[in-house]
Amino acid sequence: MSRRGEFDLIAQSLAPLSNTANGLGLTDDAALFDPTPGHTAVMSTDTLVANVHFLPDTAPADVARKALRVNLSDIAAMGAVARGYLLNLALPETVTDARVDAFVTGLAADQQAFGVTLWGGDTVRTSGPLTLSVTAIGEVRTGRALKRSGAQVGDQVYVTGTIGDAAAGLRLLSGSSSLAASDADFLADRYRLPQPRSTVGPRLVGLASAALDVSDGLIADLGHICETSSVGATVRAADVPLSAALRAAIARDVLSLPDALTGGDDYELLFCAPPAVHDVMKTLGAALGVSIKAIGEITQGGGVTLLDKNGGVITLQRAGHTHF
């Protein structure tokens, strides 16, 4: 199939995803953003490469949505509300118009779901694999962004949702198993389409002392908080929230519990907060319909210690997964 030129692609497919105030209908050299008075602009960017960050047979709509969602997850982790995004698309010569249209359809669906619009970007061709970068832009009350550096000794460690599903999902997409189809589909979907906690992040401002989203693996990412905050942490393995599907997958040796805790791609929020707000967290989770669970404590010293039911130390062979 022939492929449209850059100008046609922008005018026909991408401009309808844009707006006038920020994206200038994609006719200009740059995008404009006025944060709400009293707010600071927040920007996050991630690059996905075919075969490295998604499987080659992934539907184009899912590729587009994942690229957007991993960045919306970063924006949420800063306590910010996402407003728009920039899209850099390097398309292989072989890509068809139909695949590009499917890609755009995926973006349109997620723009609706997450309240963002396309503000700008660049479209080029490449002799290599499909490569896309999304830069998400949001805003947070000035001086109140959630950073990795604020964890205090005595804080509790919380995580949203469930951990390890995506690691199991990737394993299942790469092989076969005796898992029930409904469980396998659930886990594969958790890998394919992460759920950014966009409703939770902004509500943590003023409550959480430090936060990030789990992309490298629960233990590795808690390690990032510890390093940046100059503290240590303990995690009670039995308290880490696991989905029923993941428990079934572990029972059938799809992956081990340690692999679930270090597997990455969860895109759940991991954050620290003083014990005083424990009840507020319970109420918040219930109000938002998202599990928010305490799984450990911030301690003196450094590094992350994983504890079993009896308080014994579980030794991990690796802390996390690198996307590099």
Next chain:
Amino acid sequence: MSRRGEFDLIAQSLAPLSNTANGLGLTDDAALFDPTPGHTAVMSTDTLVANVHFLPDTAPADVARKALRVNLSDIAAMGAVARGYLLNLALPETVTDARVDAFVTGLAADQQAFGVTLWGGDTVRTSGPLTLSVTAIGEVRTGRALKRSGAQVGDQVYVTGTIGDAAAGLRLLSGSSSLAASDADFLADRYRLPQPRSTVGPRLVGLASAALDVSDGLIADLGHICETSSVGATVRAADVPLSAALRAAIARDVLSLPDALTGGDDYELLFCAPPAVHDVMKTLGAALGVSIKAIGEITQGGGVTLLDKNGGVITLQRAGHTHF
């Protein structure tokens, strides 16, 4: 040579390019930006792919600087002052630490030259060619950004610097010629390292009615202004500023004058302004040490008409160069 992992690359090479206020030392999920009160954030992003946007033997420092500069040029074209940038780097498996270090050295030099710092980004590996996206962030007085859409019938059309050098430079880098070495080097440098007009752009706020930077070619880019502003334009070919080196190149058939006017990669500012500010433009150019030259007029109708010395129409085979 072995290659450092992502974390080491960030901590050792990239973090020194960052700052605390905006980049958070590259330890967090996102960057923060508070525009100066009364100002709007401006964001521009471009992707460069090896062998498509730069020649395979280009020095890594020049690749880095060009990627940054083409975005600084976009920021200037909006009338904005650049403050920082995000860097998305997809590195082939074969890239060496030494090449990455040279790349970083190039960024450091241009950060100094243009007053920007690294606020964030992402580093991944690719099975394809080196691919880099830079997102430049700046600010402009709220409501005063220079857009493509403001050109008015009767405005004069201006361009900074000289046009066509980069097109000749690319031609020279791809072949041989009898041009004097000093001329050939000048033209090749103009292709390799564009000079963003960062001092000029912000000074055009309140004077220019429309602006952009010339990347697709003088005629094509003026066509973009005409289309977005619903006007036409004439350009007096004899008034388009050409460097002495380019004149020599044209005399030796390195490229034709039409190829110079449509070649692209100039990264000069092309803008429109009412006749009343003509003398102000002269003074401004002299004050900044940058040529600012009137080359035509905005007219009713549509499209760009190129005129010879006698007012006859010069027909072009193509309007511009597409980077797609």
